Amino acid sequence: MNTSDTIIAPATGSGDAGIAIIRISGADSLSALFRFFTPTGRQTELQSHRLYHGLLRNDSDFVVDEVMAVYMAAPHTYTREDVVEIQCHGGQQVIKSILKLYQSFGIRLAQPGEFTYRAFMNGRLDLSQAEAVSQLIHAKTDSSRKLAIKQMGGGLSRVIYNFSSQLKHILVLTEAWLDFPEEDLPDEDIADFIAVLTDLKSKILTITETYSCGRVxxxxxxxxxxxxxxxxxxxxxxxxxxxxxxxxxxxxxxxxxxxxxxxxxxxxxxxxxxxxxxxxxxxxxxxxxxxxxxxxxxxxxxxxxxxxxxxxxxxxxxxxxxxxxxxxxxxxxxxxxxxxxxxxxxxxxxxxxxxxxxxxxxxxxxxxxxxxxxxKDYTTTDETVLLTESRHFEALQRCLEPIGRALFCCQNNADLELIAFDIREALYFLGQISGETTTEDILDDIFSGFCIGK
Structure with missing residues (x-):
């Protein structure tokens, strides 16, 4: 996806309704709004995060709709770009006319999930949080809604960050000692590595066991x-x-x-x-x-x-x-x-x-x-993290393999280079959950499942 364009899409569902919201995101959002929007008070500048009443007029000066519009300045927005939202009447012909109006100005129609993709690319969300947005939209029950809210709030992200931080600490120490091959890694450091890796292995196994419940x-x-x-x-x-x-x-x-x-x-x-x-x-x-x-x-x-x-x-x-x-x-x-x-x-x-x-x-x-x-017993406490995505489950399962190898190497005084290699591989699989090491193909596949406008 080209994230340099300014994009537009309805943020509300299809079908006639009392109100619809059309979202614009990108560097040209404010200038695009003013191209067709005339505030009731004839303001020449709009304050960020404040709602303004006015009319949308086309190039022939005909009124397209009476609307409320809000300009939200970056970075305090969903995408961390300049964002405009137009609240218009919810008829499909009204929505189509407004979209056509702004497309004539050069604003591109957003692809499915592109607003959330930009939130991810701009550091507003990590990948697991972005996936939770889609889960929340498609939640079938109150339980699935609660799980999505928790993941969107960073429940899984914090766990993955904690795992990664511990592995990175081991990697930093290992690579530091690799720079001094004439000296051996102190026994107390090896003992710490073994304790950390054993604990991580146990915690990851515990989390993977929640997948069947989370999926259900x-x-x-x-x-x-x-x-x-x-x-x-x-x-x-x-x-x-x-x-x-x-x-x-x-x-x-x-x-x-x-x-x-x-x-x-x-x-x-x-x-x-x-x-x-x-x-x-x-x-x-x-x-x-x-x-x-x-x-x-x-x-x-x-x-x-x-x-x-x-x-x-x-x-x-x-x-x-x-x-x-x-x-x-x-x-x-x-x-x-x-x-x-x-x-x-x-x-x-x-x-x-x-x-x-x-x-x-x-x-x-x-x-x-x-x-x-x-x-089962997984929903009894707020602290419990449940896996709901097969992608996360598979990444954690694959992460267990290099952690197990690194633990074996530490226990048997193997070469530090082998330990460092396995730790890097484990970090790679954790990064697939957070998005740090995820390929463009996987990102495209994830965000293509979103609705247009989110």
Missing amino acids: LTEGASILLVGQPNAGKSSLMNALLGEDRAIVTDVPGTTRDFLEEGLSIDGVPVSLVDTAGLRTSSDIVEIEGIRRTEEKISLADLVLLVVDSSRTPDQLDFSALESCSGRPIFVVYTKIDKAIELDFNTFGAFPVYRVSSKTAEGLDSLRHGISSFLK
């Missing part, structure tokens, strides 16, 4: 309802959703394909999937539905094995359990209002829930169990 809270979890036909899967889905979305009949095999619906369970975005009942069938459509169910199981974050408690479990129930092998499983006994005498531990050491879709008995307990499983 931002992207959502896939929960499959699996069981034999007529076990009550569709009724359970409707009960959890609070509305009739799945067709419920007494005829086994009513659900022949999977039905997927979204909901929020205690702030966790969830995709609930009602699947075809698992059994041997001669129906071509049902066979395909069963095949798709088995395919979906391998991708599920959690499987609810649905068992009808009004009858004794049979081989089809155990076959359904076997098909879920390797996935996290909750055993959910349905129709508890009609239950017979059963051993509810028949299926082994899985969490067991007893519910009635008809009376709602046990549903709150099931919801709480799902929430606790997906959230």
Whole structure:
């Protein structure tokens, strides 16, 4: 992206609204504003960060719109450039006319994410904070909003900076002693290196373990309802959703394909999937539905094995359990209002829930169990950092390798050059999270996922 141009874009979403905001950023922002804007008070100068009423007029002196405009002088702006924001009426024709007006003056339409890209390039945000801006815009639940706000405020950035600072201290000392090859590095320094690297390795491992929870809270979890036909899967889905979305009949095999619906369970975005009942069938459509169910199981974050408690479990129930092998499983006994005498531990050491879709008995307990499983213990304190981006997770995993090698070298009195090499490599991977060592291709990929105007 060319950051020397002055750019313009709507900062508010598409669609008609009462008010829209158009943002301009760059060296020519103020002169561009005055080219078409006439303040009501006829001011010739605008104070920074103060809102002014006035009219936008085109070259023919026709009024385009009545607006409020604010000029914000660098560096106290989002992009750390001069910025102008125009609050206009929110009709799409009004917005298009204003954009066309300023494009005729030579102001370029911004690319997706270009305002945030400039904030990053000008040191307003590091890369993890910039990514959090996009996460905040696309947050599906209050939990994902809170995570994005925390990361945007520098929660992850501070942790990465702390890790980098400790590694840089080791690197500085190592390279200093490399300049004096006739002297050995003092034992106390080696001992300090070992302590620091051991602590860093432990902390990075702890953070990487939060990724599954962070991913679920931002992207959502896939929960499959699996069981034999007529076990009550569709009724359970409707009960959890609070509305009739799945067709419920007494005829086994009513659900022949999977039905997927979204909901929020205690702030966790969830995709609930009602699947075809698992059994041997001669129906071509049902066979395909069963095949798709088995395919979906391998991708599920959690499987609810649905068992009808009004009858004794049979081989089809155990076959359904076997098909879920390797996935996290909750055993959910349905129709508890009609239950017979059963051993509810028949299926082994899985969490067991007893519910009635008809009376709602046990549903709150099931919801709480799902929430606790997906959230684990990571959201209980404000100090906890959760990874939400696969890019950050992969960078930290790769960072562990050179840290482990450097630790081994320190413990075995290896050549200082090997230690320095591994520390530089670890710093490189940490820099990919903050943006210090990120390539242009990766930056383009990250910011292209933003909306225009942010």
